[in-house]
Amino acid sequence: MEGIIAIWQRDIIKFFRDRARLFGSFSMPILFLIIFGGGMGGSMEALLAGPGGDPNFNYIEFIFPGIVSMTLLMTSIFSSLSVIQDKEFGYMREILVSPISRVNIAIGNVLGSSTVALMQGLLMFVLVPFIGVRVDFISILQLIPVMFLMACAFSSLGLLIASVLKSSQGFQLLVQVLVMPMIFLxxxxxxxxxxxxxxxxxxxxxxxxxxxxxxxxxxxxxxxxSPMIVEAMGLNLEVFGRSVIMFEQILFLVVFMIVLVILATISFSRANA
Known part of the structure; x- marks a missing residue:
């Protein structure tokens, strides 16, 4: 546990010391919020205000959860860039030859990146009063564990990529190619x-x-x-012809995270072999 906490704490300290990273990670989500919320919002709201629709439908409320998810994804994955930097400066080799198990190294990195991503995601809710989104305090409390789980799943993906690659340039290029399709799909x-x-x-x-x-x-x-808006906006996710319940979604993210942490652990072991 001491090894996990040390790696976890180190990532959080690095986050607070890097103010450019703190504000820079907001640029892309806010840009998408302005472009899609302001640009497409009027057209989508007008389209869904017709027969069977709802004239009070707020398109920004539809994309805001996605914008927060985008923040979690980008922050979680790009936080794993520090693993590549640790490799380049030799710090990772020192960790790998220490008595800390490879699993604890992976868990510490995932928890550190996830905590940073969670803080970034929660900061997005500062915009709520200014964009007309209605989110009550109870919903935010319910969102915190969900956001942390999402951040852990995304961080495990970034960690796996970082454990395989050896250069910062290659990591950033691959992540950029991977992140945008994941967001749009x-x-x-x-x-x-x-x-x-x-x-x-x-x-x-x-x-x-x-x-x-x-x-x-x-x-x-x-x-x-209205059912028309629910259908048009895809608010009822279906897999194999049946609606996916919340428990199944949580289970998918947990399994995804565990599998990728195991693969990252194997990759770390081979790196030190």
Whole structure:
């Protein structure tokens, strides 16, 4: 536990010391919030205000859970860049030859990155009073463990990538290629209904899809929306023709995280072999 806490604490200290990283990670989510919320919001709201729709539907409320999920994803994965930097400066080799087990190294890195991502995600709720999104305090309390679980799952993916690659440039290039499709194929910014079969398959195996839908279930009161809006906006995720419940989404994220942490542990072991 001392090894896990030490690695965990180190990532958090590095986060608070790097103010550019603190503010820079907001740029992309806020940009998407402005572009999609302001640009597409009017068109989507007008489209869904017709017969069977709801003239009071707020498109920003639909994408805000996705924007928070995007913040968690980007912060979690890019936090693993420190693993590559530790490799380059020799710090990781010192950790690997220490008595700390490889599993504890992986868990410490995941918890550190996840805590940083959670803090970044929670800071997004500062924007709530200014963008017209309604989120009560109880919902935020319910979101915290869900956001932390999502951050752990995404951090495990970043850790696996960092454990395999050897250069910061290669890590950033691969992550940029990987992150954007995961965001666009998750329902974070627009509905994912009626996609081609091959694209629908990618949607269903995308962990961000389940995290985004889980957050929407907590933040958006689906029962108060018309069936037409629920269908049009894809607020009822289905896999194999049946609706996915919250427990199944949580289970998917937990299994995803465990598998990737195991793979990252194996990769660390080989690196020190």
């Amino acid at each position: 998750s329902g974070a910014l627009f509905p994912i209904n009626n996609m081609p079969d091959w694209m629908d398959f990618l949607v269903k195996i995308n962990p961000v899809t389940y995290g985004v839908d889980l957050m929407k279930k907590i933040m958006v009161d689906v029962d108060q929306l």
